[in-house]
Amino acid sequence: MQECAKKTNCSKDTLRFYDKKGLVSPRRGDNGYRDYGEEEVELIELIQTLKFAGLNLNEVQKVLKLIQAPISPSCRDETIDFLQQKKSHFQKSANFYLKMEQTTEDILKAVEKEEAQKIDSLIWELREDKALDVNG
Incomplete structure (x- = not known):
């Protein structure tokens, strides 16, 4: 071990x-x-x-079962459904990280220029930005 x-x-x-x-x-x-x-x-x-x-581990377990399952219509349908859900989640996550990368760059520039008010504003915008809503 x-x-x-x-x-x-x-x-x-x-x-x-x-x-x-x-x-x-x-x-x-x-x-x-x-x-x-x-x-x-x-x-x-x-x-x-x-x-x-x-x-998560339940999804990992599902993937491992799908890998080991014989090809069948129900396995195919289950796989398609699962992959569509994961694709949607990955797209939301990608949008989240792209927005976070841009916001981080904007905050970095504001810090370098010592623009405290702009830093505060950018940070509070994160909370209100729906592009960062990976749950919905």
Whole structure:
């Protein structure tokens, strides 16, 4: 387990949790210890990538099931629905980060010019800006 934790930059607790949730299923040695092979390491790296992309563990579990499911009309429909939802979320997130990048640049310029009033104004605009509403 320690070697897998190093390779994947995951804590041992995280690896145990992934095992408990059924996301990975490492072999067990005669001593009962988890034995992570290369396949499990690659799966953990995929899980980390999906989490970094903003998927929660339930969504990660869904993706892993879709990967392992045989192709069927219901699997296809479920996949399309899931991907459309995620695409919409990613678009909202992209808009959020583009706006944050521009606002950060504007604040940086105001700080360099010591324009305190403009800084305050830019920060308060963030709160009111609907482009930053990733929940709605």
